[in-house]
Amino acid sequence: MESHHIIDARGLTKQFGDLVAVSNLDLTVERGQIYGFLGPNGSGKSTTIRMLCGLLTPTEGSATVLDFEVPGDSNRLKPRIGYMTQKFSLFTDLTVHENLLFIAEIYSYPKAERSARIEQLLERYNLVAQRRQLAGTMSGGQKQRLALACAVLHHPDLLLLDEPTSAVDPQSRRDFWSNLFRLASDGTTILVSTHYMDEAERCHRLAILDHGVKVADGTPLDLRARTGMNIVEVIADDPYAAQVTIHELPEVASVTQLGVRLRVLIPESFDAPLALIEKALRAQQIDARVQLTDATLEDVFVAVTLKQPPGDS
Amino acid sequence: MSLSRILAIVKKEVRQLRRDRLTFGMVVGLPVIQMLLFGYAINTDVRNLKTAVTNLSGTHLSQQFVAALRQTQVIDVIEFTGSASALEDKLRRGEISIGVFIPADFDRRVADPTRTAVQLLVDGTDPTILGVANQLRLMPFGFDTTSAGGARSPLLDVRPYYNPERRTPVNIIPGLTGVILTMTLILFTAVAIVRERERGNLELLINTPVSSAELMIGKIIPYIVIGLLQLALILAVGRLLFDVPVRGSVVELYLAALAFVAANLSLGLLISTAAQTQFQAMQMMVFILMPSILLSGFMFPFAGMPLVAQYIGEALPNTHFIRLSRGIMLRDASLLDMKADLYYLVGFTVAAMTVAALRFNKRLD
Numbered sequence: 140m141e142s143h144h145i146i147d148a149r150g151l152t153k154q155f156g157d158l159v160a161v162s163n164l165d166l167t168v169e170r171g172q173i174y175g176f177l178g179p180n181g182s183g184k185s186t187t188i189r190m191l192c193g194l195l196t197p198t199e200g201s202a203t204v205l206d207f208e209v210p211g212d213s214n215r216l217k218p219r220i221g222y223m224t225q226k227f228s229l230f231t232d233l234t235v236h237e238n239l240l241f242i243a244e245i246y247s248y249p250k251a252e253r254s255a256r257i258e259q260l261l262e263r264y265n266l267v268a269q270r271r272q273l274a275g276t277m278s279g280g281q282k283q284r285l286a287l288a289c290a291v292l293h294h295p296d297l298l299l300l301d302e303p304t305s306a307v308d309p310q311s312r313r314d315f316w317s318n319l320f321r322l323a324s325d326g327t328t329i330l331v332s333t334h335y336m337d338e339a340e341r342c343h344r345l346a347i348l349d350h351g352v353k354v355a356d357g358t359p360l361d362l363r364a365r366t367g368m369n370i371v372e373v374i375a376d377d378p379y380a381a382q383v384t385i386h387e388l389p390e391v392a393s394v395t396q397l398g399v400r401l402r403v404l405i406p407e408s409f410d411a412p413l414a415l416i417e418k419a420l421r422a423q424q425i426d427a428r429v430q431l432t433d434a435t436l437e438d439v440f441v442a443v444t445l446k447q448p449p450g451d452s
Numbered sequence: 453m454s455l456s457r458i459l460a461i462v463k464k465e466v467r468q469l470r471r472d473r474l475t476f477g478m479v480v481g482l483p484v485i486q487m488l489l490f491g492y493a494i495n496t497d498v499r500n501l502k503t504a505v506t507n508l509s510g511t512h513l514s515q516q517f518v519a520a521l522r523q524t525q526v527i528d529v530i531e532f533t534g535s536a537s538a539l540e541d542k543l544r545r546g547e548i549s550i551g552v553f554i555p556a557d558f559d560r561r562v563a564d565p566t567r568t569a570v571q572l573l574v575d576g577t578d579p580t581i582l583g584v585a586n587q588l589r590l591m592p593f594g595f596d597t598t599s600a601g602g603a604r605s606p607l608l609d610v611r612p613y614y615n616p617e618r619r620t621p622v623n624i625i626p627g628l629t630g631v632i633l634t635m636t637l638i639l640f641t642a643v644a645i646v647r648e649r650e651r652g653n654l655e656l657l658i659n660t661p662v663s664s665a666e667l668m669i670g671k672i673i674p675y676i677v678i679g680l681l682q683l684a685l686i687l688a689v690g691r692l693l694f695d696v697p698v699r700g701s702v703v704e705l706y707l708a709a710l711a712f713v714a715a716n717l718s719l720g721l722l723i724s725t726a727a728q729t730q731f732q733a734m735q736m737m738v739f740i741l742m743p744s745i746l747l748s749g750f751m752f753p754f755a756g757m758p759l760v761a762q763y764i765g766e767a768l769p770n771t772h773f774i775r776l777s778r779g780i781m782l783r784d785a786s787l788l789d790m791k792a793d794l795y796y797l798v799g800f801t802v803a804a805m806t807v808a809a810l811r812f813n814k815r816l817d
Binding site for chain 2: 189192193194195196210213214217218220222224226227228229230231242245246247289
């Protein structure tokens with residue numbers, strides 16, 4: 140019997156020449172989880188996913204996926220995983236139905252059940268009307284649904300999704316996520332990379348990657364609870380002037396402007412964050428309302444990706 | 453119009469060109485290599501044509517004549533045979549290009565200025581060889597001075613085999629078949645994998661359980677059928693419009709074509725595993741197509757080429773197919789007569805497919 144660890148990676152590292160794309164990554168994903176990779180472009184999300192599928196050979200470290208060593212045993216792993224590439228990778232000059240049929244044949248899906256399975260997928264992923272449409276002529280959302288249908292056709296135990304929603308509208312993203320939750324409740328483990336905070340929020344568990352390094356790992360709730368920062372919200376008449384003023388304070392880790400509001404991150408090690416901000420603004424005669432607030436995932440992200448600890452500029 | 457904007461474009465183009473090694477290779481390598489290679493290879497002064505001699509006379513004079521023929525260096529006598537039919541046999545099998553038949557009454561015929569003394573049996577499937585034989589006919593021989601002043605009819609009688617009417621299409625079409633198939637088939641598979649790489653399909657494919665060998669074999673099978681259909685089309689057009697015969701067995705011709713089609717498709721796949729873009733695949737294809745036309749014996753007889761060009765020619769599938777197709781279509785030769793060429797094509801296919809499957813890694817690094 141397999142352990143309940145679907146993915147177990149230790150010290151995974153990938154170098155391309157001088158560039159370290161992924162550095163010493165430890166990763167544990169448990170059965171039935173939707174596990175998120177959050178990080179900006181170039182943070183090593185795709186490279187990690189490709190190493191986990193056996194597409195790339197790690198420079199150092201090792202990983203087992205569904206108890207198979209990758210990349211050594213990836214041929215036996217392939218029938219058990221589904222992979223959705225970042226770029227649409229189905230055949231644009233085949234119809235929706237032809238694409239699904241091809242995938243069914245390539246995975247040697249039992250002949251007797253093929254057409255029933257394809258019908259089921261067309262139904263579930265709302266592609267019945269597009270059945271005879273060339274995949275290349277479909278909208279971003281339709282392509283994405285087709286890609287997901289193809290990735291799950293053979294009932295994989297693990298689904299690896301590389302920025303699946305980067306090219307679709309918000310409504311399609313919501314529908315897509317409800318599909319993911321359905322798959323997860325059916326027992327599929329899902330690893331999904333994203334750079335959207337709201338999507339990261341939906342994951343059971345989350346790793347934040349920055350420049351190839353995992354800088355945080357936990358449930359979204361957990362991560363928000365232990366940012367190590369006080370989050371101060373500032374509503375000022377002149378938010379830009381307020382931002383300039385606050386930015387100069389050595390205690391402040393980060394200031395972000397969101398419309399008329401500013402979000403200020405100050406490490407918990409400094410006492411009285413509100414008084415600090417109020418005093419600085421008053422000195423510049425800037426009117427503002429200042430209050431403490433809860434951390435969002437974006438705050439978490441900002442907090443963990445800070446290059447320098449505040450105070451030494 | 454802004455000069456600085458034009459210059460900006462020029463600079464950008466030059467920068468990109470410098471980084472595109474293959475295009476750079478085309479700019480520099482293609483002219484130099486091809487001038488050297490084809491400049492030497494394209495040589496209608498054919499020498500050392502493979503020749504067999506049947507000398508039924510055996511007199512001193514006839515031996516003198518053979519020595520004189522050899523001295524021209526146009527022919528390279530590789531064998532002496534006992535009968536005219538043995539000469540014809542060798543001609544049909546493609547072992548020789550010219551057969552020299554010296555009849556028993558050679559000496560008497562030489563003495564009579566109205567008669568020809570020697571027959572040259574020439575492989576008429578290659579027009580250049582026929583031309584060479586005709587030149588040979590006009591060449592004066594040292595001992596041919598007995599009838600001083602009196603004009604004598606030529607000593608040699610040229611008998612072109614397989615294309616007695618000397619019609620060009622008959623010579624051209626078997627070779628052209630090879631060129632057409634080379635051109636279309638290599639291209640089909642050369643872009644086959646690159647296209648999927650460019651479109652992103654490959655990353656999906658290599659994540660499925662499909663193996664490299666399955667992918668390669670699956671990719672060439674449809675094109676094998678297409679190649680054989682093309683052959684049918686070429687043969688039909690050749691027959692209907694140009695009256696080009698298929699004298700040998702059509703089944704054997706198709707077997708030869710099958711091996712040739714497979715060899716070309718495998719070569720295309722090999723290109724496809726090396727090229728990064730479809731354009732690169734096309735560029736590589738040019739490097740194969742040019743010699744396939746010029747060094748395969750299609751345009752110029754093999755015997756006239758320098759050794760290096762012959763070696764390159766021998767490596768190309770088209771060279772072997774042209775020998776097979778000329779043999780079967782025009783000389784009624786059987787595949788068994790030309791086993792070596794068939795084996796080469798089969799071996800080439802196996803080797804190219806193996807290398808392509810090995811090169812095609814189911815990884816991205």
